[in-house]
Amino acid sequence: MSIYDFTVKKRREGELSLSDLKGKVLLVVNTATGCGFTPQYEGLEKLYAKYKDKGFEVLDFPCNQFAGQAPGTDEEIHEFCTLKYKTTFDQLAKVEVNGENEEPLFTFLKAAIPEDEIKGVKNKMIMKSIKAISTSTKKDGDIKWNFTKFLIGRDGVPVKRYSPTVAPADIEKDIEELI
Numbered sequence: 001m002s003i004y005d006f007t008v009k010k011r012r013e014g015e016l017s018l019s020d021l022k023g024k025v026l027l028v029v030n031t032a033t034g035c036g037f038t039p040q041y042e043g044l045e046k047l048y049a050k051y052k053d054k055g056f057e058v059l060d061f062p063c064n065q066f067a068g069q070a071p072g073t074d075e076e077i078h079e080f081c082t083l084k085y086k087t088t089f090d091q092l093a094k095v096e097v098n099g100e101n102e103e104p105l106f107t108f109l110k111a112a113i114p115e116d117e118i119k120g121v122k123n124k125m126i127m128k129s130i131k132a133i134s135t136s137t138k139k140d141g142d143i144k145w146n147f148t149k150f151l152i153g154r155d156g157v158p159v160k161r162y163s164p165t166v167a168p169a170d171i172e173k174d175i176e177e178l179i
Contacts, residue, residue: 002156003028006105008061009093011074016092018105018156021057025178026152027171028059028109030097030143032069033080037147041085043168047175048089054179055154058089061106063097065136066146070094097143098136106143109150109158114141116148116163123165130164153178 003026004019027047032038048058062077064070070077074093081087095103118127130145131137137144147164151174160174 001108003105003108003152003158004156006108008059008095008103008105011078011091011093022156023154024055024057025051025154025175026057026059027175028061028105028150028152030061030063030095030106030146030148031091032063032066032146033072033077034069035066035146037145037164038069039085040147040164040168041081041087045085045087045089047168047172048087050172051175051179052089056175056179060087060089060091061097061103062091062094063146064094065096065098066134069146096136097148098138109161110141110143112158113150113161116144116161116166118163118165123163126165127163151175151178 004022007015007017010016029044044058062070078091081091097103097106118124127144134144145164149162149171150158151160151171153159162171
């Protein structure tokens with residue numbers, strides 16, 4: 001099984017078959033507009049701008065499961081990101097990433113790579129605090145907060161999972177290895 005076996009809802013009407021992205025390197029991110037990690041949109045846009053012509057895509061899934069930090073409609077969220085962070089990658093429809101209504105794509109990603117990569121004592125402490133306040137994190141492998149990132153290879157297979165504390169710039173080397 002690969003990411004290409006899934007279809008997701010677009011921000012506007014319709015669906016996106018992820019098989020349409022075959023052969024591309026993908027970064028799947030659950031995001032929020034009112035989170036302490038929201039400035040990572042800037043870094044995500046820099047990665048996208050630098051590598052989009054080499055077969056790289058950012059799949060942005062807004063998620064309101066973590067302290068209600070993505071409360072707007074899909075269009076309001078998109079407008080915020082394009083105005084404030086000048087994002088040019090598209091966003092998909094808002095999803096849940098944990099629990100009984102979680103997007104099946106995230107069920108697959110969490111099963112493929114059940115633990116975030118967390119480096120450094122400070123980041124480990126931040127993630128321990130986040131896990132303690134996250135009401136939607138119920139079981140091992142669950143996403144603990146917004147801006148958890150999954151890197152997907154050109155073959156559609158998940159390669160790595162990054163915690164919210166990992167800045168997009170810190171993923172660049174891994175992207176370059178797959179491009």
